[in-house]
Amino acid sequence: MNPVNYLYLASLLFTIGAAGVLIRRNAIVVFMCVELMLNACNLALVAFSRMHGNLDGQIIAFFTMVVAAAEVVVGLAIIVSLFRSRHSASVDDASLMKL
């Protein structure tokens, strides 16, 4: 199968993720969309790795996974404590930092 198709899939997934981040209000959904974007990147990296015939892309994909795992831990902790204090998971409610 042509590896370029994986790239089309990756950009589709990235676009869905980015749109989700920009449009959705629920913090959990925004968070999942971020993950979607990260994984779209991973897919693109692995596809490029295959196309160019070296392993650099795959190694970076592993890095991304590790970072994403760490990010999930921190991000979920923030969302949980936000929900506890304000009884809402809407990102628009958390707008106290504006002037």
Next chain:
Amino acid sequence: MENLIALLVAAPLLGAAVLLCGGRRLDRAGHRLGTLLAAASFVIGAVLFFDMLGRGAEERALHQHLFSWVPVESFRADIAFQLDQLSMTFVLLITGVGTLIHVYSIGYMEHDERRRRFFGYLNLFLAAMLLLVLADNYLLLYFGWEGVGLASYLLIGFWQHKPSAATAAKKAFLVNRVGDMGLSIAIMLMFTTFGTFAFGPVLAAAGETGEGMLTAIGLMLLLAACGKSAQVPLQSWLGDAMEGPTPVSALIHAATMVTAGVYLITRSGAIFNAAPDAQLAVVVVGAVTLLFGAIVGCAKDDIKKALAGSTMSQIGYMILAAGLGPIGYAFAIMHLVTHGFFKAGLFLGAGSVMHGMNDEVDMRKYGGLRKYMPVTFVTFGLGYLAIIGFPGLSGFWSKDKIIEAAFAKGGTEGWILGAVTLLGAGITAYYMTRVMIMTFFGEKRWQPAPDADAVPSAEPAAEDHAGRMPHPHESPKSMTVPMILLAFGSVFAGGLFSLNSAFVHWLEPVTAFEHGHPPIGAAAVTASTVVVLLIGVGIAYAQYGRKPVPVVAPRGSLLTRAARRDLLQDDFNHVVLVRGGEHLTRSLVYMDHTLVDGVVNGTAASVGGLSGRLRKLQNGFARSYAVSMFGGTAVLIAATLLMRGV
């Protein structure tokens, strides 16, 4: 031998340091220590002088390098001395006359409780002036120059409990600052032009430099000379400086301070020779001041202020001679030395008269003093004959030469300068005769001192006579002996100097000399000088000798009234400089408020307004920030791709 040069300065400097830091325990011996150290400096000077005479004319200059003050790359500020014939002349004048004035002050300041401090300041004055004339570069000269300014400030304001003295001291200091600015600019110009400010290289290179730069340096040096030597337009401090004790006036007018300007111009002769425009300015300043001082001297009733006017006028002669170039330098210095003798003598005489007259300075309240103060009368009289240029006495030899040199300048210029100097000689004869007659001849016009408060209590023996008629008496020996010695100088110095043109040959290696030929012949010049002199004396005798002198000054003509107010110099300064300065500062403040503050405040307000609008972008919604990040990233990537495409 050259190691002695530093001692010349060190002796009085040590005296100043010990006397000013020593405290009250030195009160009893302080004056002796100060006088001794001044005399020591004179003895060292005399030793160096005889040593110098023993060498050939070209090898007489001595140099002593103490240390490098600020050695930075090519910038070298050295503490180094140079003793050549010109410096030697000044050293002997300063230390000689200075020592005599020290001796005189022992008697004059006897009852002043701050006498120790007075002697400390006198020593400081001598040290600064010696540093000025011994320096081998302009920067060290500037150091001495400022030291002289400081010492004169301290001494003019010595009786600082009198507001007038404190003001006079400040005035002298401030007016001198204007001149000092000129000297510092001149030194900076020298450094940028020649890369050094040592006398040797600067004066040697002066011939090969552009005339424009030399004219600028020359004019700045002239400004400096005007400040220190009280020349128009910076002359206004000299009359007020009479607030100081009389020995100070003698020191300022004879040995130190006002001679510094003449020294500076003569020392920088090579610069002026190569810059005719600057030289012309020097001559003009000299000629104007000569007449200015003389006219002021004619109208003053205060004996010291009349003498101050006369100093201004005589220094004008010297500056004029120095502006004539090589035909005049030697005569400028010669007149300076003879003037040092007779002016010191006249001032000490005036101090002696005041000492005997309850510190009265108004000559209209003197009269007939010759019987009561014979020594003062004779010494003052000899000084008087010397200053008017009576044939045979010191002033005659030096002033006559200057008048000759002025005529020898040539062309219309020469005739004008010659006429001015001749006229000046006539006016000198007039005002000095006036002083002489009003003080020592005629009937007694003594008045009782008004009350004790009006007499400064610090003046010697003031309280004893307050409110009573003065009973004039001869001054003590410590005061009369210096006057007698100075009188000898006033009589014989000029003749000795002129013997085989000894003085001119002595200075020739330093200042160069050209013989000037006046168009009407030297004998005719001398004859006309004597005639003018007799006319001046005659007019003064007709006005003051034949008729009784009124005790209250008559109203006088417009010129007399103007001259009493120093020819409106202070009014001029007030209207032009003070008012002008006020207007200038006011408009500057206005500019500051509107223009500068306007720009600054306007910038601040527009930045504030802009950021107020930008603030609206910070709405606190995480998603709108995400949009801007996304948009920004998209733009960056698009730009990168586009750039790569190109």
